[in-house]
Amino acid sequence: MLTVPATETRELAIDVRGVEKTFRIPTQRVETLKERATQLFSRAEYRQLRALRGIDFEVASGEFFGIVGRNGSGKSTLLKLLASIYRADAGSIRIAGRVAPCIELGVGFNVELSARENVALNGVMMGLTPREARSRFDEVIEFAELGEFTEMKLKNYSSGMLVRLGFSLMTHVDAEVLLIDEVLAVGDASFQRKCFDAFARLHAEGRTIVLVTHDMSAVERHCDRALLLEGGRIETIGEPDGVARRYLELNFGRAPAAAPGADSVSHDARVVDAGVADSNGEPASGFAQGEEITLEIVVEALRRLSEPVFGFQIVNADGLLIFAPEPIRLDGRQALAPGERARIRARIGNPLAEGHYYVHCAVGRGSEGQDPLAFRKNAADFVVYGTRGFGGVVALECSAETTVEPAEGSE
Amino acid sequence: MTAPAQRAELQEIRGPSALGGGVRRFFDLLWLSAVTEFKLGYHGTALGFVWSFVRPLLIFGILLVVFTQVFRLGSEVENYPAMLLLNILLFEFFAQATQQASTSVVVNESMVRKMQFPRLVIPLSVVLTNAMHTGLSLIVVFVFLIAYGVDPVWTWLLLPVILTALGVLTTACAMLLSAIYVRVRDIGILWAVLSTMLFYAAPILYPIEIVHGVFRDLILLNPLTPLFLQTREWIIDPNAEGAIEATSAHPWLLIIPLLIAASVCVAGPLIFNRMAPRVAEEL
Numbered sequence: 001m002l003t004v005p006a007t008e009t010r011e012l013a014i015d016v017r018g019v020e021k022t023f024r025i026p027t028q029r030v031e032t033l034k035e036r037a038t039q040l041f042s043r044a045e046y047r048q049l050r051a052l053r054g055i056d057f058e059v060a061s062g063e064f065f066g067i068v069g070r071n072g073s074g075k076s077t078l079l080k081l082l083a084s085i086y087r088a089d090a091g092s093i094r095i096a097g098r099v100a101p102c103i104e105l106g107v108g109f110n111v112e113l114s115a116r117e118n119v120a121l122n123g124v125m126m127g128l129t130p131r132e133a134r135s136r137f138d139e140v141i142e143f144a145e146l147g148e149f150t151e152m153k154l155k156n157y158s159s160g161m162l163v164r165l166g167f168s169l170m171t172h173v174d175a176e177v178l179l180i181d182e183v184l185a186v187g188d189a190s191f192q193r194k195c196f197d198a199f200a201r202l203h204a205e206g207r208t209i210v211l212v213t214h215d216m217s218a219v220e221r222h223c224d225r226a227l228l229l230e231g232g233r234i235e236t237i238g239e240p241d242g243v244a245r246r247y248l249e250l251n252f253g254r255a256p257a258a259a260p261g262a263d264s265v266s267h268d269a270r271v272v273d274a275g276v277a278d279s280n281g282e283p284a285s286g287f288a289q290g291e292e293i294t295l296e297i298v299v300e301a302l303r304r305l306s307e308p309v310f311g312f313q314i315v316n317a318d319g320l321l322i323f324a325p326e327p328i329r330l331d332g333r334q335a336l337a338p339g340e341r342a343r344i345r346a347r348i349g350n351p352l353a354e355g356h357y358y359v360h361c362a363v364g365r366g367s368e369g370q371d372p373l374a375f376r377k378n379a380a381d382f383v384v385y386g387t388r389g390f391g392g393v394v395a396l397e398c399s400a401e402t403t404v405e406p407a408e409g410s411e
Numbered sequence: 412m413t414a415p416a417q418r419a420e421l422q423e424i425r426g427p428s429a430l431g432g433g434v435r436r437f438f439d440l441l442w443l444s445a446v447t448e449f450k451l452g453y454h455g456t457a458l459g460f461v462w463s464f465v466r467p468l469l470i471f472g473i474l475l476v477v478f479t480q481v482f483r484l485g486s487e488v489e490n491y492p493a494m495l496l497l498n499i500l501l502f503e504f505f506a507q508a509t510q511q512a513s514t515s516v517v518v519n520e521s522m523v524r525k526m527q528f529p530r531l532v533i534p535l536s537v538v539l540t541n542a543m544h545t546g547l548s549l550i551v552v553f554v555f556l557i558a559y560g561v562d563p564v565w566t567w568l569l570l571p572v573i574l575t576a577l578g579v580l581t582t583a584c585a586m587l588l589s590a591i592y593v594r595v596r597d598i599g600i601l602w603a604v605l606s607t608m609l610f611y612a613a614p615i616l617y618p619i620e621i622v623h624g625v626f627r628d629l630i631l632l633n634p635l636t637p638l639f640l641q642t643r644e645w646i647i648d649p650n651a652e653g654a655i656e657a658t659s660a661h662p663w664l665l666i667i668p669l670l671i672a673a674s675v676c677v678a679g680p681l682i683f684n685r686m687a688p689r690v691a692e693e694l
């Protein structure tokens with residue numbers, strides 16, 4: 001037996017060295033048979049798309065590893081290489097043990113088949129014997145909460161149901177390594193919670209989990225380490241909070257904490273401090289969509305202020321005013337004496353779209369706060385991340401369904 | 412619930428392939444998907460698997476009427492209906508299996524794009540499903556042969572030789588077509604035409620002895636022809652010309668179709684194997 005060097009005591013589950021992946025995309029579309037016939041014999045023209053370059057990383061056995069990055073940065077490609085769905089052009093990938101992937105919507109489902117048949121087939125693909133796959137069926141269905149739909153063809157399933165079935169199956173096949181791509185973007189909130197409970201359990205069992213996600217709060221909360229991809233290269237790898245911060249910077253530009261807010265000069269009042277906190281009162285800079293934001297502003301009176309009015313504005317990165325509340329008045333007080341400080345705590349529901357937001361603060365006088373006394377631009381800032389919505393400034397609650405109507409004239 | 416993770420050795424991953432991933436798993440998957448597909452084929456139909464033999468019987472009925480009543484061909488041939496029935500069944504297997512296999516990799520796109528498994532399972536399970544249908548029908552066909560008065564002879568025992576040869580050729584065509592179809596969809600239409608051509612250019616509807624001259628040579632070049640000649644000699648009519656007798660004047664008429672079949676059997680696995688690692692990204 002060789003003695004294992006001290007630095008090697010950490011057992012690896014995944015070892016990726018120098019991996020490259022280039023896609024060939026045909027540049028000309030063949031339309032006619034003649035073009036096609038000539039193309040069969042000539043070398044077709046391709047554009048090279050370098051999806052991944054020089055990818056080096058390792059994941060220790062039992063680690064919960066996050067992969068983040070913008071759309072198109074190569075996350076899914078990397079996961080598919082790990083899952084043996086794509087073949088790498090160069091480099092080596094080594095994995096210890098069985099791999100269960102859950103990629104895009106569900107796993108390798110055949111939508112013409114029922115859940116029962118799909119679980120059997122996919123279970124075997126993930127390494128179970130046919131007997132094991134059949135015997136796990138009830139557990140899989142129970143976890144996915146699809147008890148009433150076991151004999152229904154999957155083409156009649158909603159995307160949420162497909163994800164539930166796929167995720168449930170992958171957690172029941174005893175794989176050592178689980179690869180998950182953006183499943184959480186589709187399921188509802190209660191299923192997401194269930195997913196993370198399952199992750200916690202699998203993590204505790206010592207399984208290795210690789211999770212691709214846009215949800216930085218999930219990365220910070222659950223991952224042991226994370227990797228940030230940018231343009232097909234590894235941009236950062238390491239502690240989740242550092243990776244999450246870097247991701248937010250890349251996505252939403254520099255944090256303005258470095259750029260001090262512009263203060264209006266005033267002899268009446270001064271905005272001492274402004275900041276945002278999460279629902280526990282902990283200072284925070286990032287919020288998941290829907291997570292309540294607490295804005296705290298401290299204002300000092302420089303002389304006696306009778307009936308002061310406080311206000312703030314939330315603007316997005318483009319400078320668009322997203323929200324300004326009704327004027328806020330002192331509770332139970334008429335005036336502030338010189339040197340006294342008022343602390344305003346505003347709790348804001350958060351239907352905001354993903355992005356970077358800035359808070360301007362103001363102190364005024366008059367029924368509507370018409371007479372400004374002091375103003376501070378960019379007094380605070382925060383980031384909202386989430387996967388709801390595809391664009392716009394707010395993430396509205398939205399659910400959609402589709403029906404198809406027969407063509408006119410047909411029966 | 413599930414067993415705790417075990418420590419395993421790091422192993423090199425080389426991406427998807429045609430086979431790969433263990434023999435056991437390959438056959439488990441192949442069997443499971445063929446059986447599933449077999450059941451699915453009749454899902455929701457009133458007659459269920461009865462269709463396996465009703466379908467070729469119906470085709471046989473039509474052809475029998477046309478060729479005995481309209482063309483008056485059948486009456487001169489020994490056991491013509493029996494020959495026709497068996498030939499139709501064998502050709503239907505070849506035609507259905509290859510036609511369905513050609514689109515199979517593309518049809519199962521979502522599975523190929525999201526899951527790692529030996530890609531060869533897809534076309535092979537199509538062939539296997541069709542073999543199950545054909546196997547069922549063969550039982551019915553042999554009951555018919557005996558009822559019709561065809562004498563059982565020892566050469567009936569050679570049927571597995573014919574079935575194996577047909578199975579191998581069908582499988583090779585299935586691999587070849589499914590691989591090409593991923594990039595060149597035109598092959599689907601082309602193959603529909605080509606297999607019709609193979610049908611008429613083989614002694615399926617007619618006995619070989621009624622064809623003469625150049626046409627006879629052309630028919631003998633068809634790689635399916637030796638199979639049908641042999642089927643007739645061994646099963647239906649021991650006095651009919653077998654593949655060797657029919658080509659005794661020009662042995663190259665036997666060698667060329669065998670060479671064509673052999674090259675398909677080499678090209679099929681080769682081309683499929685080349686396509687398999689990249690198919691997921693091209694779909």
Ligand SMILES: Nc1ncnc2c1ncn2[C@@H]1O[C@H](COP(=O)(O)OP(=O)(O)O)[C@@H](O)[C@H]1O
Nearest residue numbers: 023051070071072073074075076077078692693
């Ligand atoms: N099968 C494919 N063929 C061609 N290009 C692809 C294919 N899959 C991904 N790409 C390209 O590779 C890049 C990375 O894609 P992907 O890995 O899906 O990114 P992400 O999951 O991070 O959004 C993108 O530019 C995408 O268009």
Ligand SMILES: [Mg+2]
Nearest residue numbers: 072075076077
């Ligand atoms: Mg992706």
